[in-house]
Amino acid sequence: MAQKAITLTLEQARCFLFDYHGLSHKFDSAGKTGILEYIRRVGCIQFDPLNVVGTNPELVLQSRISDFNRxxxxELLYEERSLVDYWDKNMAIFPMEDWPFFERHRRKHQAWFRSNPAAAxxxxxxxxxxxPLCSGDLQYNEKVDWAWGPTRLSRAALEGSYFAGRLVVHHKTSGRKYYELAERIVPEELYGLEDPFSDDASYYEWYLLRRxxxxxxxxxxxxxALLMTGIKAPQRLAAFAALIDRGEITEVSVEGLVHPLYIRAGDIPLLEASLSAGPLEGKDVETGRPMRACVLAPLDNLLWDRKLIRELFGFDYLWEVYKPAAERRYGYYVLPVAAxxxxVARFEPxxxxxxxxxxxxxWWWEDGGTDSEIRASVERALHRFAASLGTTFDGALPVPG
Structure with missing residues (x-):
């Protein structure tokens, strides 16, 4: 049954999202337990191999996990196997227990595997x-067409088998992937399970709820935010209607926004807890909700819908690494800073x-950069950020002009 719509002020919506993503007040997530709790809440975190000051998933986690180290x-990915590398929001990391839900996805990506049975x-x-082997361990040197241009047959054979779910990433060394048979890595009770969805509609509803x-x-x-789901406009509209009708999502009206937002019914207790805690204005580190700044990843979950972020926060952010230098507004690898x-800022390291x-x-300050409390909090965040990289921050923040 559809639930009564929730009405929020702009400030309440902002505070909830920071609370939801573990980006506000004192750290309450730590260790591998905190990592698993966060990834299970959001479904997956996006992976990108580019490493300037850590890879994207490392940057996502350092901003949320108080004692994070790489x-x-x-260990969660390649020793304990609680997490797995696979496609979800593009390349992603998600809980191993979610493996069966992607059977339909794996079937859709078997074209190369089926077309090249001998090499596969x-x-x-x-x-x-x-x-476990990487492409350099296989002597299949014939050049073949591949998604990102011509490549060695060895790479295509491994990646095609990986897309099809026959291989998984066993580990990575300096960014190079080593593959192992999926049946040796995925737990027996999960591997080979039938598609849990009876039809496309139920699959799209599950995926929309996840996103x-x-x-x-x-x-x-x-x-x-819906990239890689296969959900087009008709499927999106139908899935929203079904989830609303079953009471699995609830409409949220936010002041100043023309379009309503939606929250999972299961996350409403988190919203209520956020509302009861009040606005993020506390400065006392012992009481209330102290300010805490953090450096965000370029592909952070909070930023997946940049149009929404622009409307909610007035923050216009685009990761410009793939734009020609002459067309960049800021820089090659620029990270947002929130508090x-x-x-409150963005910077290029x-x-x-x-x-x-x-x-x-x-370094570029947003509005509010002249606030001494914000600057002090940002400086603390940079020291934490540097520590997560195994180094220090010895510089000084520029004074807003």
Whole structure:
């Protein structure tokens, strides 16, 4: 049954999203338990191999996990196997228990595997005999067409088998993926299960519900948050209607926004807790809700729908790494900085090398940069950020002009 709509002020919506994503007040998430709790809440975090000051998933987690270090994510992925690398929001990391829900996705990505049975089977046989392998371990040197241009047959054979769900990433070394047979990694009770969805409609409803949870609040509009779901406008409209009718999502009206947002029914207790805590204005670190700044990842879950972020926060952000230099508004690799329920700055770091101190190449303040409390909180955030990289921040923040 459809639930009564919720009405929020703009400030309440902002505070809820920061609370939902673990970006406000004192850290309440730590260790690998905190990592798993967050990823299970949002479904997945996006992976990108570009590494300037850490990869995207590492940047996502350092802003939320008080004691984060890279070994935690490695252990969850490649030792404990609580998490797995696969496609969800583009390349992504999600809980291993979600593996069966992507059977339909894997079937849709078997074209290369089925069209090249000899090469695919040979690669699987070699891994079965030799253990985890990367493309450099296979001597299939013929050039073939591939999604990102011509490539060696060895790479296509491994990635095609990976897309089809026959292989999984066993581990990565300096960004290079080593693959293992999925049946050796995915738990027996999960591997090979039948598609849990009876039809496309139920699949789209599940995926839409998952993506609403990935962002926290989402509208019924075209959205980058829905990338890789296969959901087009007719499917989106039908899925929203079905979820509303069953009471699995609730409409949220936010002052100043023309379009309503939606929240998962299961997240309403989190919204109520956020509302009861009040606005993010506390400055006392012992009481209330102290300000806490954080450096965000370029592909952070909070930023998946940048149009929504622009309307809610007045923050216009675009990751410009793939734009020609002459067309960039800011810089090559620019990271947002948030504090107290708002976006307060963005900066371009120098590439991190070893334990060299974190160096800021360029810095831009948003409105509010003249506030001394914000600047102090941002400086603390940069020290935490540097510590997560295994280094220090010895610089000084520029004074707003």
């Amino acid at each position: 070994n935690m994510l490695w 089977t040979a690669a699987l046989d070699e891994i079965a005999q030799r253990g 609403i949870g990935s962002v926290g609040l989402l509208w019924n509009r075209p959205s980058d 107290d329920g708002r976006f 120098e590439k991190q090398r070893g334990t060299e101190p974190l160096v800021i190449k360029q």
